[in-house]
Amino acid sequence: xxxxxxxxxxxxxxxxxxxxxxxxxxxxxxxxxxxxxxxxxxxxxxxxxxxxxxxxxxxxxxxxxxxxxxxxxxxxxxxxxxxxxxxxxxxxxxxxxxxxxxxxxxxxxxxxxxxxxxxxxxxxxxxxxxxxxxxxxxxxxxxxxxxxxxxxxxxxxxxxxxxxxxxxxxxxxxxxxxxxxxxxxxxxxxxxxxxxxxxxxxxxxxxxxxxxxxxxxxxxxxxxxxxxxxxxxxxxxxxxxxxxxxxxxxxxxxxxx
Amino acid sequence: xxxxxxxxxxxxxxxxxxxxxxxxxxxxxxxxxxxxxxxxxxxxxxxxxxxxxxxxxxxxxxxxxxxxxxxxxxxxxxxxxxxxxxxxxxxxxxxxxxxxxxxxxxxxxxxxxxxxxxxxxxxxxxxxxxxxxxxxxxxxxxxxxxxxxxxxxxxxxxxxxxxxxxxxxxxxxxxxxxxxxxxxxxxxxxxxxxxxxxxxxxxxxxxxxxxxxxxxxx
Numbered sequence: 001x002x003x004x005x006x007x008x009x010x011x012x013x014x015x016x017x018x019x020x021x022x023x024x025x026x027x028x029x030x031x032x033x034x035x036x037x038x039x040x041x042x043x044x045x046x047x048x049x050x051x052x053x054x055x056x057x058x059x060x061x062x063x064x065x066x067x068x069x070x071x072x073x074x075x076x077x078x079x080x081x082x083x084x085x086x087x088x089x090x091x092x093x094x095x096x097x098x099x100x101x102x103x104x105x106x107x108x109x110x111x112x113x114x115x116x117x118x119x120x121x122x123x124x125x126x127x128x129x130x131x132x133x134x135x136x137x138x139x140x141x142x143x144x145x146x147x148x149x150x151x152x153x154x155x156x157x158x159x160x161x162x163x164x165x166x167x168x169x170x171x172x173x174x175x176x177x178x179x180x181x182x183x184x185x186x187x188x189x190x191x192x193x194x195x196x197x198x199x200x201x202x203x204x205x206x207x208x209x210x211x212x213x214x215x216x217x218x219x220x221x222x223x224x225x226x227x228x229x230x231x232x233x234x235x236x237x238x239x240x241x242x243x244x245x246x247x248x249x250x251x252x253x254x255x256x257x
Numbered sequence: 258x259x260x261x262x263x264x265x266x267x268x269x270x271x272x273x274x275x276x277x278x279x280x281x282x283x284x285x286x287x288x289x290x291x292x293x294x295x296x297x298x299x300x301x302x303x304x305x306x307x308x309x310x311x312x313x314x315x316x317x318x319x320x321x322x323x324x325x326x327x328x329x330x331x332x333x334x335x336x337x338x339x340x341x342x343x344x345x346x347x348x349x350x351x352x353x354x355x356x357x358x359x360x361x362x363x364x365x366x367x368x369x370x371x372x373x374x375x376x377x378x379x380x381x382x383x384x385x386x387x388x389x390x391x392x393x394x395x396x397x398x399x400x401x402x403x404x405x406x407x408x409x410x411x412x413x414x415x416x417x418x419x420x421x422x423x424x425x426x427x428x429x430x431x432x433x434x435x436x437x438x439x440x441x442x443x444x445x446x447x448x449x450x451x452x453x454x455x456x457x458x459x460x461x462x463x464x465x466x467x468x469x470x471x472x473x474x475x
């Protein structure tokens with residue numbers, strides 16, 4: 001939860017012609033995407049459409065077969081080898097939240113948020129704890145700091161995971177189906193935190209099935225299918241009148257239930 | 258009554274034997290487990306030569322009976338110019354067996370750490386060394402610990418094989434008392450009880466530990 005930033009600034013994330021193939025399955029068939037500072041981009045699409053793979057390519061949890069990636073001015077070309085220094089530099093700018101939270105179960109909530117700050121940013125334990133307490137308070141977990149993750153609900157765990165990522169002061173936040181493992185009520189707590197983050201001007205790329213969240217919070221909605229972006233636009237317009245039959249079919253499947 | 262007086266008479270010798278058994282067991286574990294730890298990492302090394310050599314060493318170590326290992330170290334190594342007394346030979350042989358077995362136990366523990374946590378650690382920008390040290394090892398070791406403790410109990414039992422090297426451990430002591438009194442059944446029963454005095458509570462400890470662990474990590 002960094003300082004508010006002006007909406008629609010310069011392009012800070014640019015994916016160009018990203019390809020990823022597993023065996024003979026084309027997960028991403030040359031996808032390009034620009035994201036501006038302060039923009040909230042929601043990506044929807046059926047499972048297997050490549051939306052999570054695309055997100056994971058941004059911070060190199062998946063290494064694309066080809067294409068280029070530009071994050072805040074630094075370029076990576078996947079035709080060559082990516083050095084580990086470049087990789088760490090990239091990951092420091094980009095935070096990620098997973099569907100399955102992925103907290104460290106042997107550390108309590110406070111340590112989960114403080115430990116990465118100490119190792120990645122070199123903060124002292126005191127400094128890190130101060131940042132962690134502040135962030136945990138803001139996501140509504142002031143009374144859970146000493147608990148271990150297993151003693152927290154899924155919604156609480158996901159909010160810890162968001163605080164853990166934010167503590168490293170990323171410039172871009174990636175969310176990979178952050179509410180898909182949560183029951184609806186707990187999902188709301190998480191969405192509320194994400195909404196506030198968007199209001200504060202965080203640049204966000206969100207893979208989600210939460211169509212209402214996408215409609216209300218996202219500046220841009222992207223529909224993916226079969227490893228390609230098939231449609232994108234202002235959420236309200238796209239949702240009201242999808243142009244392609246594939247997008248129409250997918251949207252009716254998630255809105256008509 | 259006569260049995261009891263015999264037992265009381267034999268007990269000091271058997272206890273000194275038990276003490277030797279415990280010593281070689283503990284030393285074998287102290288030497289073997291750290292080596293097992295290193296082997297566990299080497300067996301998943303990126304370098305294929307390192308990986309395969311490690312796998313061969315581990316498979317040979319696990320495949321060879323502890324008795325053969327003991328005989329090789331005690332009777333075989335002198336031919337290569339290395340002469341060890343029975344105590345050192347036992348510690349080394351059991352240490353080697355321990356390292357081969359525990360490397361597999363530790364490797365299984367490390368692999369049981371959920372992939373998602375390692376991805377999250379990667380995504381946070383943690384360095385590989387930090388991930389191994391702060392995420393992988395603490396959790397993998399915790400997962401492996403009950404099995405390692407069970408293995409430690411097993412090694413105490415296996416240490417009885419050192420009687421073939423004339424090491425004055427518990428079984429040797431019982432055997433030599435038997436040889437002079439011809440009361441083999443009586444003295445071996447007492448020796449068996451002394452093993453049980455350690456292994457049974459040890460087993461309870463492992464069980465208890467496993468329960469506590471699963472409660473915390475469920």
